[in-house]
Amino acid sequence: MNYSQNSENFFQLVYQVCREIPKGRATSYGTIAKYLGSGRSSRMVGWAMNNSHQQNPPVPAHRVVNRNGQLTGKIHFAHPKEMEILLKKEGIEVNHDKIVNFKTVFWDPIIELDIEI
DNA sequence: CGATTGACACCAA
DNA sequence: ATTGGTGCCAATC
Structure with missing residues (x-):
């Protein structure tokens, strides 16, 4: 099922997937998009x-x-530093606005998660 | 209503 | 490896 046609569900799915991201892990926009079908x-x-x-x-x-x-999205937070602070707080190393060892902390919903969509 | 703009990603040169 | 162009789709101008 391709929920990209249904923006309401698409948005909700995005939020749902984000909430399922384990602490100390991170994923990418494209990965989520792919997971949702578009x-x-x-x-x-x-x-x-x-x-x-x-x-x-x-x-x-x-x-x-x-x-x-x-x-890239840190500027959309209340305080740009917050994103980096939160990540570091969860054990993710951040250097120069970039996640260190992103390959290691990367979390792929396609593999790790199995939400019925 | 057409054009532009994104917290992106992929492909070609 | 870098750069520039293209696709994607909704919101905003």
């Missing part, structure tokens, strides 16, 4: 994140970075 609509995931601040419960958007492990 592999190249990673921008929609980003847009969903933009709206994630008004979601309840809150979405741990700091665990979602781009494919390079770069904290």
